[in-house]
Amino acid sequence: MAPVTRKPVFLLLFFITMLLAISNFGSALGTYKPCKEMVLYFHDIVYNGKNAANATSAIVSAPEGANLTILAGQFHFGNLVVFDDPITLDNNLHSKPVGRAQGLYFYDSKRTYSAWLGFTFSLNSTDYEGTINYIGADPVMLMTRDISVVGGTGDFFMHRGVATLQTDSFEGDVYFRLRVHTKFYECW
Numbered sequence: 001m002a003p004v005t006r007k008p009v010f011l012l013l014f015f016i017t018m019l020l021a022i023s024n025f026g027s028a029l030g031t032y033k034p035c036k037e038m039v040l041y042f043h044d045i046v047y048n049g050k051n052a053a054n055a056t057s058a059i060v061s062a063p064e065g066a067n068l069t070i071l072a073g074q075f076h077f078g079n080l081v082v083f084d085d086p087i088t089l090d091n092n093l094h095s096k097p098v099g100r101a102q103g104l105y106f107y108d109s110k111r112t113y114s115a116w117l118g119f120t121f122s123l124n125s126t127d128y129e130g131t132i133n134y135i136g137a138d139p140v141m142l143m144t145r146d147i148s149v150v151g152g153t154g155d156f157f158m159h160r161g162v163a164t165l166q167t168d169s170f171e172g173d174v175y176f177r178l179r180v181h182t183k184f185y186e187c188w
Helices: 005-029
Strands: 037-047 057-062 078-089 099-107 117-125 129-137 144-154 161-173 175-186
Touching: 037 117, 078 117
Parallel strands: none
Antiparallel strands: 037 078, 037 175, 057 078, 078 099, 099 117, 117 129, 129 144, 144 161, 161 175
């Protein structure tokens, strides 16, 4: 009688174990739930030479030959804008602000509207107090886009996560409103 080999049985058990491990690992990746979520709106009004009283942002650098009151042609490539925008709980510019969005964005593509953002939400309301720091690429022509939440202070101390941006409204090159849905995955 031929001896029974245990190699096929071992290999079968090994593959079954690996399949179970991989299936559990894959499902664990999809089960992350945010520890905190919030939706805020920020309203950006670019200074155009005529709206100094209402402007909340200004072009501080432009391509050679361009001026600082009109965004450059060809997808605004090369413009650097700093801002200090009001943040509201709803999409109404005239709602009571709950804080300020302060930072910069620059247009970084000659082929499409695309910007790079770096900004802080400084919140000082009865619901939240502290800062949230955001950074990332903003391919403006997409309906929604994600940027990183890289930290915070106060109620948001050491928080990290993802913010989904959506252009809620715009009026030419002068005004736009962003809906910022922030999901924190690390909360201290």
